[in-house]
Amino acid sequence: MKIKKSIPTLLLAILLSVTLAGCGGDSASNSGPGGAATQPASTSSGNATGSGSNGPTSSTGSASSSPAVNTGSASGTIKLSVVKYVLIPAEEGGLTSYYLGIVRNDGTVPAMQLQMHLMDDSGKQTNASGTLLEFGNLPPGQSIGFNLAYTGQNPINHPQFKVDGVAVDSSIAFQFGKLTVLSQQRGTSSDGYPTLEGEVRNDGDKEIDLWEVNIIAYDASGNIVDVGSASPAGDSTFPAHTTAKFRTILSDRGAKAARYDLFATGQVG
Known part of the structure; x- marks a missing residue:
């Protein structure tokens, strides 16, 4: 995949390391499954920054506390919160556990440069953190999945998440x-892992330079089983009013997936 330099914007140029749940590491990743996509909104706002801290009270459930958000100009605000998460314990003899979940923007304008942090039971930041949606933004009302890998002797039973x-x-x-996911198809890689591929359409009038597809996989009971991101299956350049293909390899837990939620976003070249 050819990756161009990102356009000179206020975006923080950090390359996202795509690491699926089930793989070792200390950082967050987004690669995985999908369903219906929501298009980014070109809503204006002030140069506001915001952060949210949520303390879910169970290993699988919803966040209970509301995040504190800094407002910008009169244009609007962002409000980021973790609405659901699940703990995937380390395998026997292993030290890496995974926290998979969903972040939602309940503000009035899109958010970019999303940074996730996992806090321990005392509120101290851990070694698990990562960047979400490096090449795009999160519109109001839109949710995306996150995948944080935590390495430690014991999992954090009552974690807090800072966004x-x-x-x-x-x-x-x-x-x-403005991207729309048109299709998705599940398959199997040569080494037996589940895969997900599909097609995305560029609905805008400008060429998109860098893009990604955020994926959340659920089992038949609605539980999150995998989170990740799909990359372009070829050149990352995406002309206006054309389609492009994406593909990703899921973790072995992805084999349990019965439904996917997908969200595609990207930067104009």
Whole structure:
């Protein structure tokens, strides 16, 4: 895959390390499954920053506390919160456990530069953190999945999640594309792992330079079993009003998936 330099925006240029749940590491990743996609909104805002801290009270459930959000100009705010998470314990003899979950923007404008942090039972930040949606933004009302890998002797039974983000200012709103996921198809890789591939359409009038598909996989009971992100299956350049294919390899837990939620987003070239 050819990756160009990202356009000079206010975006933080950090390359996201795509690591599926089930693989070792200390960082968050997004690669995985999907369903219906929601298009990014080109809503203007002030240069606001916001952060949310949530303390879910169970290993599988919803976050209970509301995040504190800093407002920007009169244009609007972002409000980021963890609405659901699940703990995947380390395998026998292993030290790495995984926290999979969903972040939602309940604000009035899109958010970018999302940073996830896992806090321990005392509120101290752990070695598990990562970047979400490096190449796009999170519109109001939209949710995406996260995947944090934590390495330690014991899992954190009552974790807190901190989510930081920046509101999309009107001066850079044009730099985000409008993408729609058209199809998805599940398969199997040569080494037996589940795969997910499909097609995305660029609905905008400008070429998209860098893009990604955030994926959340659920089992038949509605439980999250995998979270990740799909990359372009070829050149990352995406002309206006055309389609492109994506593909990703899921973890072995992805084999249990019965449903996917997908969200595609990207930057204009």
